[in-house]
Amino acid sequence: MKKKTILALLLAGVMAVSMLSGCSGSGSGGSGGGSTEASSESGGKTSGLTRPTTKGKEENALYLSIVQAPNTLDPAHFALQAEDWILMQIYEPLFFEDNDGNPVYVLIDDMVVAEDDSKVEFTLKEGVKFHSGDVLTASDVAYSLARSENSTLLAAVWPYIECEVIDDTHFNFNFPYADQGAGFSAVAPYMAGFCIVNESYCEGVLADKNDDLKFNCDGTGAYKFESMSSTGDTVLTRFEDYYGEASIDTLYFSVITGNQELAFEAGDIDYAMYTGSTYKVIKEYDNVYAYAQPVNGVIFLVTNMTENAVTHDPNVREAIVHLLNKEDITIAATDDSGTPADNLASQMVQYWEDCCTHFELDVNKANELMSAAGYSESKKAELTLIVMSAYPAWVSACSIVKENLEQSYFTVNIEEVADTSRYFTQDFDLAFISIGLTTSFTSYSMIFDSTTGMNLSGVSEEDAKPVLDAFAAIKDEETTHEAMKAVVDSMIYIPLSYMNTFLAYDGDLNTAPFYTASGIVFYREFSW
Numbered sequence: 001m002k003k004k005t006i007l008a009l010l011l012a013g014v015m016a017v018s019m020l021s022g023c024s025g026s027g028s029g030g031s032g033g034g035s036t037e038a039s040s041e042s043g044g045k046t047s048g049l050t051r052p053t054t055k056g057k058e059e060n061a062l063y064l065s066i067v068q069a070p071n072t073l074d075p076a077h078f079a080l081q082a083e084d085w086i087l088m089q090i091y092e093p094l095f096f097e098d099n100d101g102n103p104v105y106v107l108i109d110d111m112v113v114a115e116d117d118s119k120v121e122f123t124l125k126e127g128v129k130f131h132s133g134d135v136l137t138a139s140d141v142a143y144s145l146a147r148s149e150n151s152t153l154l155a156a157v158w159p160y161i162e163c164e165v166i167d168d169t170h171f172n173f174n175f176p177y178a179d180q181g182a183g184f185s186a187v188a189p190y191m192a193g194f195c196i197v198n199e200s201y202c203e204g205v206l207a208d209k210n211d212d213l214k215f216n217c218d219g220t221g222a223y224k225f226e227s228m229s230s231t232g233d234t235v236l237t238r239f240e241d242y243y244g245e246a247s248i249d250t251l252y253f254s255v256i257t258g259n260q261e262l263a264f265e266a267g268d269i270d271y272a273m274y275t276g277s278t279y280k281v282i283k284e285y286d287n288v289y290a291y292a293q294p295v296n297g298v299i300f301l302v303t304n305m306t307e308n309a310v311t312h313d314p315n316v317r318e319a320i321v322h323l324l325n326k327e328d329i330t331i332a333a334t335d336d337s338g339t340p341a342d343n344l345a346s347q348m349v350q351y352w353e354d355c356c357t358h359f360e361l362d363v364n365k366a367n368e369l370m371s372a373a374g375y376s377e378s379k380k381a382e383l384t385l386i387v388m389s390a391y392p393a394w395v396s397a398c399s400i401v402k403e404n405l406e407q408s409y410f411t412v413n414i415e416e417v418a419d420t421s422r423y424f425t426q427d428f429d430l431a432f433i434s435i436g437l438t439t440s441f442t443s444y445s446m447i448f449d450s451t452t453g454m455n456l457s458g459v460s461e462e463d464a465k466p467v468l469d470a471f472a473a474i475k476d477e478e479t480t481h482e483a484m485k486a487v488v489d490s491m492i493y494i495p496l497s498y499m500n501t502f503l504a505y506d507g508d509l510n511t512a513p514f515y516t517a518s519g520i521v522f523y524r525e526f527s528w
Helices: 005-020 081-090 136-147 185-195 199-205 260-265 274-281 314-321 326-333 363-372 392-405 439-450 461-472 477-490
Strands: 061-066 095-097 103-105 106-114 120-126 162-167 169-176 223-228 234-236 250-257 273-274 288-303 338-340 379-390 410-417 432-433 493-506
Touching: 081 223, 081 234, 081 250, 095 185, 103 223, 106 136, 106 432, 120 136, 136 169, 136 199, 136 314, 223 338, 234 439, 260 273, 260 274, 273 274, 274 288, 274 493, 288 314, 314 493, 326 338, 326 392, 326 493, 379 392, 392 410, 392 432, 439 477, 461 477, 477 493
Parallel strands: 061 250, 379 410, 379 432
Antiparallel strands: 095 103, 106 120, 120 169, 162 169, 223 234, 234 250, 273 493, 288 432, 288 493, 338 493
């Protein structure tokens, strides 16, 4: 299998994970984890504004919301956010990544990564029990991996991992395609979604390992599945034999199809996610803890850099950046919860700084550039802009992009697409997308490299050389900033918006780190 094919599949999965977690309603407060600190605006308030509260503190429970009834709580078959929020309390991964990209051990005590990225040696925690009482072993890990073929999150990486069981507490992940770019570092971001199931329990309820467990749950997590109503309301109770600590006794997930913010303000739930505009109101409440947190992702435009594309001309690309009203685009794309971006790197990237060129809005300048490229009022450049139909806010933002560009010598046709396949074939002039790479800026070089399968723009090695040379020169903060500037000045990928999440909690809750790199939240870390 060619490197390009492998990494294209991996990127498709990364996009799916990024989009799924980016639209998540699950999050936790506190310090923010890693190097990104949550900015609380809740201390010492005396506005006189208060909200009714749940019985959570009295009962030592959390009242939470989901937007739809789950169809399954099988970690290998879930497809809904509501399912993810619940099953992550029941099952656990081997590890996940904090906001600095460092591994946070969950079911393991140690991991040793080979220098060539082709092998990882794991040591499991000893004595971890499933809810059934069975003890977790390395065989359960191998079985869990083997049934990931149809997983929404893991199907893209499943073929590139081989599990080698050494004994009950030791196993290896081998990566036979590591030399083609599909080693451990490429797969690691998926590990937060790789939850371990009990092999013997599954064999007792499934005719085939790839069948759906539905609501037959036996995880190692801090909470056990207790019940689900006909409407999807779900109750989890604390696992008394949990190997770690969990303060909250009961988790109540209620299906709330209406406005989550109003449910929070009415005292029906203990936390909610807010838009940027409504957050300005709820953060003033005296009995609410609220804060804003950056998300490890950037919304941007991809330009088609193949030789005959309209946007291959640097004059056309520069005209585009002088026409984009990023403030209006951001409000539409993020439901007023993001901020305009002038750096392709997420604000969570190491050494991030607002160090890149800010292109001013200037229609006259854009007209001059378009004239230099051979276009005029009577001869306009026709562009096809693609966007995922699953994200209505993005579609709305593309309408603003169209209006912006058509102030000059452009005609823009918006085409909504059902999946990411066209993003990999340059079947567009402009593409609207979001992506989260790692917190090391060097990883961004992959989207300029024609050998990786992540080069969405189709930029040639010759055209990408100034940018790739800047990446190759990275050795410290100063050279990282130089690479960031080179990326933005190339105008191959045009940053639009940084994404943020706005969270509001009952003021008496002690919350936990919000790991935005993976979207993970463990309610076991909450307390009253």
